Amino acid sequence: MAQTGSVTAAVLVIGDEILSGRTKDANIGYIADYLAKIGVDLREVRIVADEKAEIVAAVNALRTRYTYLFTTGGIGPTHDDITADAVAAAFGVAISEDPRAIKLLLERIKPEDLNEARRRMAFIPDGAELIENRISKAPGFQIGNVIVMAGVPAIMQAMLDAVAPRLSTGPRLMVETIAAGQLFEGDYAKALGEIAAANPELSIGSYPSFRDGRFHNEIVVRGCDGSLVAAVAGAIRELVHRLGHESTKGRV
Amino acid sequence: MAQTGSVTAAVLVIGDEILSGRTKDANIGYIADYLAKIGVDLREVRIVADEKAEIVAAVNALRTRYTYLFTTGGIGPTHDDITADAVAAAFGVAISEDPRAIKLLLERIKPEDLNEARRRMAFIPDGAELIENRISKAPGFQIGNVIVMAGVPAIMQAMLDAVAPRLSTGPRLMVETIAAGQLFEGDYAKALGEIAAANPELSIGSYPSFRDGRFHNEIVVRGCDGSLVAAVAGAIRELVHRLGHESTKGRV
Structure with missing residues (x-):
């Protein structure tokens, strides 16, 4: 984190x-x-x-x-x-x-x-x-x-x-969640890792769940700077959209 | 524990x-x-x-x-x-x-x-x-x-x-649970503490939950020696039964 x-x-x-x-x-x-x-x-x-x-x-x-x-x-x-x-x-x-x-x-x-x-x-x-x-x-x-x-x-x-x-409190974190649709983590891991590396002030996580025999992944972006969170979430949404149009045969 | x-x-x-x-x-x-x-x-x-x-x-x-x-x-x-x-x-x-x-x-x-x-x-x-x-x-x-x-x-x-x-495994713990009925923890705490002190090889816990506006307590006895667990659980059941016949006006 x-x-x-x-x-x-x-x-x-x-x-x-x-x-x-x-x-x-x-x-x-x-x-x-x-x-x-x-x-x-x-x-x-x-x-x-x-x-x-x-x-x-x-x-x-x-x-x-x-x-x-x-x-x-x-x-x-x-x-x-x-x-x-x-x-x-x-x-x-x-x-x-x-x-x-x-x-x-x-x-x-x-x-x-x-x-x-x-x-x-x-x-x-x-x-x-x-x-x-x-x-x-x-x-x-x-x-x-x-x-x-x-x-x-x-x-x-x-x-x-x-x-x-x-209690003392700090800035509330802004959070955006991107559903990864039919994509597997292995399909977007490299590109997502590059986005995360370029934005060290954000916390970017990929969270798989497994139900009905398949994975359902979500990507979560968190940070204090709301406009940065929104911009990076937008970039991840575009990534997911683009990869969704490509063939995705990986299974994990 | x-x-x-x-x-x-x-x-x-x-x-x-x-x-x-x-x-x-x-x-x-x-x-x-x-x-x-x-x-x-x-x-x-x-x-x-x-x-x-x-x-x-x-x-x-x-x-x-x-x-x-x-x-x-x-x-x-x-x-x-x-x-x-x-x-x-x-x-x-x-x-x-x-x-x-x-x-x-x-x-x-x-x-x-x-x-x-x-x-x-x-x-x-x-x-x-x-x-x-x-x-x-x-x-x-x-x-x-x-x-x-x-x-x-x-x-x-x-x-x-x-x-x-x-995995290496040890003895399975024997567990007995006693429902404390209408009793409050404060009604049986002293007597239960004495039983626990007399049986240091057992783990004896009192676990309240709160629903429908009142407490529901359970007492749990755990240990490796099944006959000791059974004997102590029996003593606690008697305690609960006896106290249940007395007036219990405390609220916690």
Whole structure:
């Protein structure tokens, strides 16, 4: 990917249930779409197990490389919810019960039901800002450039909405997609590679899919300069049109 | 996750199209399911951009930590397909046109259509074994413990079928799932945590989902010792049953 955006991000998914295959992740694609729309360039994703050392290492590797790190998962009340502890450890700060978080929990939980396990959801690393969610009330938080969210998609999405207004954003990427029709990638690869080499400030990709026994390819042009994206997409459309008139017997 | 399996793996997804949100990854969940079924413990996933330095760094970080590393994406004929080059660089070996791969390509491509771009799909790092695929014929490969596969799901799946018989596998994990019915996580978190602490050789997780305005929780017990998994799952079922008879007014 060309370094097209100035504000970058990584996502860290914390969850044994994804690695075991039990749960199919729905958050990565949602966050990728969301960040692209607001002008944040998602550049790396990791999925790690519910193990403190793994989470600490990944948080520290990613928060130092990108403008933002978004985490999902591991902030509920059960024993396998260790994200807040791990993030506090990654930052080397203490973690304690946060009266603001207790207040939010009490909007949904009766005082007599606020047991020890539920109080754990109010343990927030020192110096973090809370991220409210309208669904379960149990908050996420932001510490430094790390944004800690729930794993349940509906709640994660509410937290993303809550935190988005406070994010720095860069230029939104302009994107054009060209359907390659009946062409195979091998038919246009050389010419497309030359166009890509001549436009290093753009990200140009060729994406095959396979259904009904044949390939369906699309070429995507992305960049910050809308007029350049349009011009290069136009040139690729002409290329595809021209090659479409030639004999295409290749199969891949 | 408790270190439950003796054969471990990571997955590295190479693809701008996933990070940009354009394509929703379908391979991670498929591979996670597949590896669980054959007794390989998936422990980490990364998604990186189509950038050589990023791929090299991730390949070297992951291949040294796990029994196997599976990569998806970036082995087609276009300029953005740089996975084979990057893997060769990660291993410090040369890459050259492989006559065995050319032969496979010619099963589908006419000799006059085997242009320079398509020949790139036959560039294989020195010392690698090919992984055939029945769909497009363009092979993946295995070098050392790194298994390089296509990104198109149907082709990746064919490659996984081709390589699976030669993988070492560990014990298959036994898995039991207990529906928590009307209970909230906060209702059983303390008792479940005590059961988990007493059984460190098992992986016990509590997984909430949210639909129709309320939580639906499941508890999952995984481990290699089937009778222990069954016994602990039985204890958790009793716990859920008992708590279900008590008043549960908590909301999270």
